[in-house]
Structures are given as structure tokens and as C-alpha cells.
Amino acid sequence: MLTRYSVSRLRTVPSPRPPDGPLPEIPAVFGSVDLLGLPIHYQRNAEIFGESEPAEFLYKVVEGAVRTCRILADGRRQVCAFYLPGEVFGLEAAKRYHHSAEAICDSSIQLIRRSTLLRVAAHDAHVASELWALTAHELERMQDHALLLVRSAQERVACFLLEMAERLTSAETVELPMTRNDIADYLGLTIETISRTLGQFADEAMIALPRSRRILLRNRKALRQLNA
Amino acid sequence: MLTRYSVSRLRTVPSPRPPDGPLPEIPAVFGSVDLLGLPIHYQRNAEIFGESEPAEFLYKVVEGAVRTCRILADGRRQVCAFYLPGEVFGLEAAKRYHHSAEAICDSSIQLIRRSTLLRVAAHDAHVASELWALTAHELERMQDHALLLVRSAQERVACFLLEMAERLTSAETVELPMTRNDIADYLGLTIETISRTLGQFADEAMIALPRSRRILLRNRKALRQLNA
DNA sequence: CGACGCCTTGATAAATGTCAAACGTCGTGG
DNA sequence: CCACGACGTTTGACATTTATCAAGGCGTCG
Numbered sequence: 001m002l003t004r005y006s007v008s009r010l011r012t013v014p015s016p017r018p019p020d021g022p023l024p025e026i027p028a029v030f031g032s033v034d035l036l037g038l039p040i041h042y043q044r045n046a047e048i049f050g051e052s053e054p055a056e057f058l059y060k061v062v063e064g065a066v067r068t069c070r071i072l073a074d075g076r077r078q079v080c081a082f083y084l085p086g087e088v089f090g091l092e093a094a095k096r097y098h099h100s101a102e103a104i105c106d107s108s109i110q111l112i113r114r115s116t117l118l119r120v121a122a123h124d125a126h127v128a129s130e131l132w133a134l135t136a137h138e139l140e141r142m143q144d145h146a147l148l149l150v151r152s153a154q155e156r157v158a159c160f161l162l163e164m165a166e167r168l169t170s171a172e173t174v175e176l177p178m179t180r181n182d183i184a185d186y187l188g189l190t191i192e193t194i195s196r197t198l199g200q201f202a203d204e205a206m207i208a209l210p211r212s213r214r215i216l217l218r219n220r221k222a223l224r225q226l227n228a
Numbered sequence: 229m230l231t232r233y234s235v236s237r238l239r240t241v242p243s244p245r246p247p248d249g250p251l252p253e254i255p256a257v258f259g260s261v262d263l264l265g266l267p268i269h270y271q272r273n274a275e276i277f278g279e280s281e282p283a284e285f286l287y288k289v290v291e292g293a294v295r296t297c298r299i300l301a302d303g304r305r306q307v308c309a310f311y312l313p314g315e316v317f318g319l320e321a322a323k324r325y326h327h328s329a330e331a332i333c334d335s336s337i338q339l340i341r342r343s344t345l346l347r348v349a350a351h352d353a354h355v356a357s358e359l360w361a362l363t364a365h366e367l368e369r370m371q372d373h374a375l376l377l378v379r380s381a382q383e384r385v386a387c388f389l390l391e392m393a394e395r396l397t398s399a400e401t402v403e404l405p406m407t408r409n410d411i412a413d414y415l416g417l418t419i420e421t422i423s424r425t426l427g428q429f430a431d432e433a434m435i436a437l438p439r440s441r442r443i444l445l446r447n448r449k450a451l452r453q454l455n456a
Numbered sequence: 457c458g459a460c461g462c463c464t465t466g467a468t469a470a471a472t473g474t475c476a477a478a479c480g481t482c483g484t485g486g
Numbered sequence: 487c488c489a490c491g492a493c494g495t496t497t498g499a500c501a502t503t504t505a506t507c508a509a510g511g512c513g514t515c516g
Contacts, residue, residue, distance in 0.1 A: 070375060073455070078375055093364030098371070121356070125349070128356040135363045136321030142370040143326070147298060147306055149377040150416035153504070180463065188378035190505060195464055212463060212512090227301070381472070408495065418473060423496055439481085440495055457516100464511070473502070480495075486488090 036060060036110040042103040048090075051100045055092040057111045061085050064107020065177040069185070070099045079186035081141065082178065084167050091135055105177045149188050156187040157197040158226040161207065165217055176213045264288060267336040276318075276329040276337065283320040285339045289313050292335020293405040297413070298327045307414035309369065310406065312395050319363055333405045377416050384415040385425040386454040389435065393445055402443045
């Protein structure tokens with residue numbers, strides 16, 4: 001079902017560190033002026049952080065795409081989530097991450113030191129509330145994802161396409177950053193099932209597949225009807 | 229896969245309302261002295277709140293058990309989570325619940341008015357932080373649940389048993405409050421698969437089943453080996 | 457051009473769902 | 487006390503979905 005995962009990651013150590021010294025006393029939030037450092041570049045497949053490492057930073061995708069994963073005891077991999085430009089990941093209340101994060105393609109990412117953020121949140125209710133909202137939003141996404149995992153292969157793939165389309169573009173063409181393998185591990189299916197299902201959607205003219213990563217949503221309504 | 233869900237819920241309207249007037253100015257947290265009102269009693273299968281209702285309260289189980297669910301467009305039901313005594317549910321950042329909650333068996337539950345809690349959190353960093361921690365903990369549980377949903381039926385059932393054992397009792401005997409149907413909808417399987425898998429575990433002497441809801445964990449190590 | 461990584465396709469097997477029937481338990485009322 | 491009915495559970499036969507294994511194709515980059 002899930003792919004066996006052999007570890008051969010190139011680990012990029014972030015070079016310019018975001019500031020942790022004296023705090024800006026302005027009410028600082030993610031959206032507005034910020035605690036964010038300069039973007040750091042990660043190569044395709046570079047590990048951003050590893051499972052059960054100390055949760056030192058929060059991350060915001062500037063460009064590119066990121067996947068977070070967990071590895072099961074038998075080596076299978078589950079992709080927990082994808083993060084696209086503008087989205088924040090690495091949000092943990094615990095001391096350690098409970099999943100790893102990797103760049104799907106060359107990406108630039110801003111880091112926020114967790115300790116800094118928590119210190120600000122402790123005396124700024126607005127930041128604290130935003131932190132909470134981000135976590136709750138993540139929770140919602142996770143719930144939606146869990147809902148997806150109990151459905152048929154067709155439903156999962158259709159929902160995935162619509163979700164990506166919504167998050168990546170306003171146009172008809174979706175340029176996926178991730179491989180079939182990533183999609184399979186995200187949806188709890190095999191690459192063969194992903195491929196066949198996409199092929200079937202193309203046969204039924206719901207989508208077109210000019211290249212494997214480029215998908216044209218020809219009939220969103222039909223795709224949506226496969227969903228709850 | 230999931231059960232078709234016909235709605236015939238007895239709706240219990242909570243009679244004694246938790247206080248919302250002048251606030252206790254003590255730093256108030258869930259664990260310690262509290263914003264909690266008197267426990268309210270809900271009958272078996274009573275709806276505590278419905279999907280997409282305004283999120284007016286948070287809830288803490290005193291006695292009994294609660295399930296939260298989402299209904300898919302085609303009528304299938306997914307049980308998102310079970311809540312047992314001492315656990316908090318109804319935690320949403322959004323204005324509305326995105327799932328419903330029902331009493332699995334006769335239960336007594338304490339309510340906390342959301343607006344009250346938010347007001348306290350706004351000027352008490354400790355409460356705000358606890359609110360965040362609770363949400364993050366919920367997120368973790370959800371992630372674990374999602375991981376479960378991509379595994380084999382055996383793994384799901386074994387993991388469910390171990391989880392329930394840990395949360396319900398320190399002893400060998402687990403008295404489940406929920407039906408096979410609830411379990412099936414929680415694990416994304418059918419009641420038949422649940423029943424057969426339990427039977428198989430019993431055949432292999434990993435568990436014993438004196439009654440359908442009473443399960444003796446005879447060999448936790450073997451059950452654990454099915455998990456990641 | 458050749459090699460590698462990624463993707464597709466086909467044949468077959470395994471896991472799980474579906475449908476149907478029977479069983480057990482528990483509470484109710486005769 | 488027993489009979490009955492409702493509900494939840496178990497079991498069996500069979501269908502369907504999806505995984506697995508194997509082979510080949512396409513594209514890209516050296």
C-alpha cells in the first residue's frame with residue numbers, strides 16, 4: 001500500500017539563522033510584519049527537519065513545495081501533508097516534531113524560531129490567538145485528510161486534484177510539484193492505482209494529461225460529484 | 229465501507245447553563261479550578277451538538293463516552309474520535325463545529341462557554357497556552373488516527389484495542405462503551421471485518437471475548453507487533 | 457546515444473466489502 | 487417465569503476493489 005522508504009537524504013543545514021536576540025516590540029504576526037528571517041533555500045529532496053528532532057523552528061514556504069511524512073515501523077511512508085507557497089508548517093506544541101519535512105522541489109523557506117514566537121505569544125494575546133488559529137486550521141486539514149482516507153481510490157484522487165487546483169492556481173491547468181509516489185503515499189494508495197485512476201479520468205474527459213505532472217481540469221463538476 | 233446513517237437522534241437540550249456573567253479573576257485552567265459548570269446528563273445516542281452548528285461550548289467528559297462524527301454526502305458516517313472521562317472535545321477555532329458529537333452511552337458532561345474561555349485567554353497567557361496545547365494534542369491524535377487509516381484491518385483493530393485499553397483501564401479487561409458499528413466507522417472498516425478480525429485475534433489467543441463488549445488483552449506484545 | 461528516474465499498463469492475487477442468514481442478549485409484557 | 491421482539495453481533499458465500507509483480511515506455515540529462 002505505502003512505499004517502502006529507503007533513507008538517502010541530502011541534509012541541508014540552514015546557513016543564515018533567523019534572529020533570536022532582542023525582540024521587536026511591535027505586535028508581530030505571521031501575516032504582517034514579522035519574526036521571519038530571510039528565506040533559506042532547500043534543494044529538491046533535502047530534509048528540512050527529521051522525525052523526533054527538537055522542534056526549534058516554524059517554517060513558512062515562500063517558493064516551492066514541502067511534504068511532511070511519517071515512517072511506519074515496517075518502512076512504509078505516509079505523507080501527512082503538502083505545503084505550498086504562503087503556508088506554514090512545523091507547528092507543534094510538543095518539544096519534538098513528530099514527522100519529518102522535505103522539500104519536494106527546490107524551495108525557499110522562511111524560518112521562525114519557536115522560542116521567540118512563544119515568548120512573543122506569552123505577552124501578546126493577538127499572536128497567541130493567531131498561533132492557536134493556525135494550529136486549529138491544521139487540525140481541520142488533518143480531519144479532512146482523514147475523511148479522505150476512508151473513501152474509494154477515485155474519490156481520493158478526485159479530491160486531491162481539486163484541492164491542489166484550488167491551492168495552486170486559479171486557472172484550469174495544474175502543475176503538480178510532486179511525483180506519483182508522493183501522491184500515492186499521501187492518499188494511502190499505490191502509484192499504480194494513482195496512475196490508473198488518472199488514466200480513467202482522462203478517458204472520461206474529466207481531465208487531460210499533456211504531461212504526467214501537468215493536469216488540465218476539464219470538468220470540475222464531475223470531479224466534485226465523486227466527493228462528499 | 230462506512231455505514232449509511234439515518235438520523236433519528238433524540239436531542240437533549242442542556243438545562244442548567246454554565247455561568248457566563250462576571251468572570252472569576254483567578255488564572256483558570258481546565259485541570260485546576262475552572263470555568264466549568266455543573267455536569268449535564270446526556271442519554272445514550274443523544275446529540276450533544278450538530279455539524280455546522282455555532283461552536284458555543286467546549287465540553288469535558290465527566291462520565292460516559294462521546295463520539296464525534298462527520299457525515300459524507302452519500303450518507304456514510306466517519307467517526308472522527310472517541311472521548312472518554314477527563315477528555316475535552318468541541319475544540320474549534322472556527323465559528324462553527326465541523327462535526328457532530330453524540331453520547332455513546334449515558335454520560336455526564338461539563339460545559340464551558342467558548343466566549344468566556346476566549347475572554348479569559350485574551351488576558352491570561354497561561355490559559356491561552358493551555359488552549360493551544362489542547363488543540364495541538366488533538367492535532368496529534370488526529371495525525372495518529374490518519375496514520376491508522378492507511379494500514380491493514382488487523383493493524384487498525386489491534387491499535388484500536390491497545391489505545392482503548394490504555395485510555396480506559398490499567399487492568400487486562402477492557403469494557404468497550406461503543407458498538408461494532410462505531411468501531412467500524414472509526415477505523416474505516418465494516419462491522420463484519422471488525423467482527424472477523426476480533427474473532428481471529430481470539431483464535432490466536434491474543435485476546436479473549438467473554439462478551440462482545442468485554443475484551444481481555446491476553447497478549448499485548450503480539451498486538452503491539454502488528455503496529456508501527 | 458545511453459542511462460536513469462518516473463510513469464504506465466497488464467495479469468494475477470490478496471484483502472476487504474456486500475449480501476444474507478442465524479445467533480445471543482437484554483428488556484418488556486403477558 | 488417464560489415468550490417475544492429489538493438490537494447488536496457473528497458467520498458464510500461471493501463480489502469487488504486495490505495491491506503486487508512484471509514488463510515496457512517516455513523524457514531528461516549526462
